[in-house]
Amino acid sequence: MRTGTATQRAEKESFRPGIGCSNVGGVTRWTMSPEQIPSAWFNVAPHLSAPLQPPLHPATREPVGPDDLAPLFPMALIGQEVSTELWIDIPGEVLDILRLWRPTPLVRAVRLERELDTPARIYFKDESVSPAGSHKPNTAVAQAYYNQAEGIARLTTETGAGQWGTALSFACAQFDLDLQVYMVRASFEQKPYRKVAMQTWGGAVVPSPVDDPGHPGSLGAAISDAVRDAVGRADTHYALGSVLNHVLLHQTVIGLEAREQLEMAGERLPDVVIAPCGGGSNLGGITFPFVPEEGVRLLAVEPTSCPTLTQGRFDYDFGDVAGLTPLLPMYTLGHDFVPPPIHAGGLRYHGDSAIISALVRDGRMEAVAYPQNKVFEAAMQFTRAEGKLPAPEAAHAVRAAVDEALAAKETGEEKVILFNYSGHGLLDLGAYEDYLAGRLPDE
Amino acid sequence: MRTGTATQRAEKESFRPGIGCSNVGGVTRWTMSPEQIPSAWFNVAPHLSAPLQPPLHPATREPVGPDDLAPLFPMALIGQEVSTELWIDIPGEVLDILRLWRPTPLVRAVRLERELDTPARIYFKDESVSPAGSHKPNTAVAQAYYNQAEGIARLTTETGAGQWGTALSFACAQFDLDLQVYMVRASFEQKPYRKVAMQTWGGAVVPSPVDDPGHPGSLGAAISDAVRDAVGRADTHYALGSVLNHVLLHQTVIGLEAREQLEMAGERLPDVVIAPCGGGSNLGGITFPFVPEEGVRLLAVEPTSCPTLTQGRFDYDFGDVAGLTPLLPMYTLGHDFVPPPIHAGGLRYHGDSAIISALVRDGRMEAVAYPQNKVFEAAMQFTRAEGKLPAPEAAHAVRAAVDEALAAKETGEEKVILFNYSGHGLLDLGAYEDYLAGRLPDE
Structure with missing residues (x-):
């Protein structure tokens, strides 16, 4: 592909050896520039064959309203939970991260x-x-952003193997939020590296269930611990890493x-x-x-x-x-x-x-x-x-x-x-x- | 940025929410397409103020020639070791990986x-x-390629913390080469995850020094083990993860x-x-x-x-x-x-x-x-x-x-x-x- 002496080549090409001229198998990986990131989330709700059945209040078994969820989540996320818009804009602060x-x-x-x-x-x-x-940071960043935007200073969450707790620790570090992670006790003891990763990003980690040190724990029990913590403090919300619509x-x-x-x-x-x-x-x-x-x-x-x-x-x-x-x-x-x-x-x-x-x-x-x-x-x-x-x-x-x-x-x-x-x-x-x-x- | 009802937007935009229109801090990460990979390596040798002093034979203390190195390395790498070309083309098979x-x-x-x-x-x-x-796979892939191209079936190497052994295991898997890794014994015992990563890619791993099970080992000793193994077998070469010019x-x-x-x-x-x-x-x-x-x-x-x-x-x-x-x-x-x-x-x-x-x-x-x-x-x-x-x-x-x-x-x-x-x-x-x-x- 190149001609001339080595020196001529070096002068001419000025540190640009050019694009792959000896491509054997062809391109097999497609990247996009950070500018090409989607600027809106795709809401699948309006594309379902029937509207979703509503979540029910654990005590009354009546459909829950925004006020029922307000102790746990910021209003922006509660709105997304029930939105029927086809597209929901991603805030610039979230895109940036x-x-x-x-x-x-x-x-x-x-x-x-x-x-x-x-x-x-x-x-x-x-x-x-x-x-x-x-993939967990995709939502961790958005959740941390909306909570901070609504004046929340601290989040609680659960984590099993540690992926979600790691992602939320990273996200909270970006928005200066405190984070308390309840980690399934068996994982807390078996996976010390995950715990260290969370701590390195600034998250505080305790084994769950908190009231039973002999119990190996479960994701369901850790969610209970994290929710109890959040409802007890006005400066604190709860964040979930999966399941919910938002x-x-x-x-x-x-x-x-x-x-x-x-x-x-x-x-x-x-x-x-x-x-x-x-x-x-x-x-x-x-x-x-x-x-x-x-x-x-x-x-x-x-x-x-x-x-x-x-x-x-x-x-x-x-x-x-x-x-x-x-x-x-x-x-x-x-x-x-x-x-x-x-x-x-x-x-x-x-x-x-x-x-x-x-x-x-x-x-x-x-x-x-x-x-x-x-x-x-x-x-x-x-x-x-x-x-x-x-x-x-x-x-x-x-x-x-x-x-x-x-x-x-x-x-x-x-x-x-x-x-x-x-x-x-x-x-x-x-x-x-x-x-x-x-x-x-x-x- | 967008106009019309949500439905109109969805129809119009057909799953292309468009590029980031709410860019707060600007682009801070620059990617290039796989097609834009450099197609030649930059040889610094001709840019040095004086030619390098030659390596000397350990026994004779005379400058080593290609024949001295042939039991350890393929001729292509021996050539690169002393090349004065300004640019050296990267083989297509290497670029592809x-x-x-x-x-x-x-x-x-x-x-x-x-x-x-x-x-x-x-x-x-x-x-x-x-x-x-x-960064280690950048050279591991090239070294595995040239060895396979010259008919070698097996490589030996040393590894300390495990980064190089991991990279060469990955590269050898790509070119169907057997690999024997001599791992500094202290790391072998303290970093089991690195050992597992090498084994997952197919590399065989033993602690070094091989002849002294009570010794914690060192990189220099592991190199000795790997070189001894390579010179003893005609189907085997040695690969080094740093230091050498190539x-x-x-x-x-x-x-x-x-x-x-x-x-x-x-x-x-x-x-x-x-x-x-x-x-x-x-x-x-x-x-x-x-x-x-x-x-x-x-x-x-x-x-x-x-x-x-x-x-x-x-x-x-x-x-x-x-x-x-x-x-x-x-x-x-x-x-x-x-x-x-x-x-x-x-x-x-x-x-x-x-x-x-x-x-x-x-x-x-x-x-x-x-x-x-x-x-x-x-x-x-x-x-x-x-x-x-x-x-x-x-x-x-x-x-x-x-x-x-x-x-x-x-x-x-x-x-x-x-x-x-x-x-x-x-x-x-x-x-x-x-x-x-x-x-x-x-x-």
């Missing part, structure tokens, strides 16, 4: 495709590049960017969009902007040990163990269900987002469940092919994507698969160690 | 600037976004991209370029493309506990403990020097790259040393301001950048500071725990 890592890349997993010898084209949206290593709304930047990037990659629409499902926030984030496209299949992936969508019942249930939260219409295993301690801690929740539940009930979204070893088998295959090491939660989506690609191989179909790579597994290497040593319980 | 994460972002640390109340503009090049979480050459993509991105940010040239220095590879990578620009200061940052550039002598010395490697002309503390077990494991090397050493000796590059607690103090400030958690090695550059910015505050100078954010600290949270608990030895 999201731009530290967004838009995230869309990647085509060509090495994995080759390994599987599939005619399918597999794309993943890489949410692992955020400061906290997952949380899933904030995650729709994932799917909006992915639509743009698929176009850049020359695809019209994906045939199937796949994401892991705990409470439903990363799943909602990537799938909601595709809900209006009837030809696009939407697929939730959950662990067989906590099979809310595949085995749960659709009913009103509490979000927490103590019954302090409103009753939500959702698929649930019962609010006192305690799943086994699988490594995908973010998928160990007894219920699901009301919107996700409605989409599954109405047949717009499918769900599938996998046991741990099948999930890690696919994660290993992905890691060696693509170089990225998925969090156990994200590995559930990898498993389903691999199975979709293998099905396409049977039928010869050039299927376009999109999945959400919701987080990296660099703080979950203990799980890989267990898998490599063959001591992962197959549940 | 680098494009999985390159070009990496250039970020302006506006929040840190505000915190410091400095007129300086602080930019960092974010090498933490690679699969292995540091390794630093491969890292120059960092500085080449940074130059382009600084221009995108509206800067002509930086006033100072800063990077941590262990063997010198991330330092060389970001600084070499600025060597010909006389007005640009270049600054190496090292730990006071392993002060090669600030306290060492310039002399020929071995790269390893056993004296198996060629003698290199460099700043050294003596090849039997064992630094204390500081958390910045990647900076615990008794010597430095010959090129870095020559630049410092000739006054083209400066060097400064910091004790651990000063380094972590700056790391905490950076983390809470910018949201990213630096590896202890990268935190050395953060410390120096903060000090340069504070000096600019004194003088009122609008200085442009560029530093290399060489890796994230998500597998180093134990170090942060020690710092937060006040139990970090101040050495």
Whole structure:
């Protein structure tokens, strides 16, 4: 491509060796400039086949109103919870922080495709590049912003494996908010690194349940602790990392960017969009902007040990163990269900987002469940092919994507698969160690 | 910015909410498309004020020739080691893998600037976004490629904290090479997660020294183990993660991209370029493309506990403990020097790259040393301001950048500071725990 002597070249090119002239396999990763971040969230509510059933007050069982929620959330978020607007503008202060890592890349997993010898084209949206290593900061930043804007000085929250607590610690540091994290005691003791990450960003962390030091804890119990703390102080609100409508709304930047990037990659629409499902926030984030496209299949992936969508019942249930939260219409295993301690801690929740539940009930979204070893088998295959090491939660989506690609191989179909790579597994290497040593319980 | 009803907007905009219209602080992160990756490495050798002194054979003390190195390295890398070409093309197969994460972002640390109340503009090049979480894969991929191209089936290497072993495991997985990693025994036992990461990518890992199970090990001893293994087998070569000319050459993509991105940010040239220095590879990578620009200061940052550039002598010395490697002309503390077990494991090397050493000796590059607690103090400030958690090695550059910015505050100078954010600290949270608990030895 170049001519002339080396010296002439150096003078002429003046430190610009030019763009890749020996491109062997073509571009397989699509980035966008921080200026191209979506400036509005996509509200899926007006696109549902019927309005959602309202949340009910835990005591009266009457629909809750804004005043019932005001001790916990700022009015802006309460408004988003019930909004029927199609688009909701993202405040500039929020965009400015999201731009530290967004838009995230869309990647085509060509090495994995080759390994599987599939005619399918597999794309993943890489949410692992955020400061906290997952999609969670997308909503943490927005929640911290609205709370600070309404004069709140302190937030409380719960965290299981630690992803959400890490993300909210990061976000609170950006808006000078104090943060109290109630961490499931078993994780507090087993995952000291997550605790340190939260402390490094300035969050205070205590094990939960606070009143029973002998109890290993659960997400539902930690929510009870955090809510009790928040309702007791006027300067304090509560923040939830999944399940609620406004949380899933904030995650729709994932799917909006992915639509743009698929176009850049020359695809019209994906045939199937796949994401892991705990409470439903990363799943909602990537799938909601595709809900209006009837030809696009939407697929939730959950662990067989906590099979809310595949085995749960659709009913009103509490979000927490103590019954302090409103009753939500959702698929649930019962609010006192305690799943086994699988490594995908973010998928160990007894219920699901009301919107996700409605989409599954109405047949717009499918769900599938996998046991741990099948999930890690696919994660290993992905890691060696693509170089990225998925969090156990994200590995559930990898498993389903691999199975979709293998099905396409049977039928010869050039299927376009999109999945959400919701987080990296660099703080979950203990799980890989267990898998490599063959001591992962197959549940 | 938008007009019409929500429905009209949705129809009109068709899932394109448009680009950020409520930009509060402006763009502070510059990305480039994978197509804009540099297609050639920048060779600094022809830009040095005098040719480098040659490496000497450990037995004869005569200059080594290509044949002496052939049992360890492929001919392509031996050629790069002594090349005087200004530019060396990057093979397409290497570019294709680098494009999985390159070009990496250039970020302006506006929040840190505000915190410091400095007129300086602080930019960092974010090498933490690679699969292995540091700059190391830039050369690991190239080395794996050239070895495979010359028919080699297996590589050996050493690793201290584990960053290099992780990167080479990733790279070998891409080219179907077997890898044997000799890991400093103290790290092997204290950092099980790093070991698991290597195994997940397929690398085999054993503690070093192999012949003395009671010894905690050192980088120099692990190099001896890896070299001994490689010279004993015809199908096996050795790979080094720093120090050698070809390794630093491969890292120059960092500085080449940074130059382009600084221009995108509206800067002509930086006033100072800063990077941590262990063997010198991330330092060389970001600084070499600025060597010909006389007005640009270049600054190496090292730990006071392993002060090669600030306290060492310039002399020929071995790269390893056993004296198996060629003698290199460099700043050294003596090849039997064992630094204390500081958390910045990647900076615990008794010597430095010959090129870095020559630049410092000739006054083209400066060097400064910091004790651990000063380094972590700056790391905490950076983390809470910018949201990213630096590896202890990268935190050395953060410390120096903060000090340069504070000096600019004194003088009122609008200085442009560029530093290399060489890796994230998500597998180093134990170090942060020690710092937060006040139990970090101040050495």
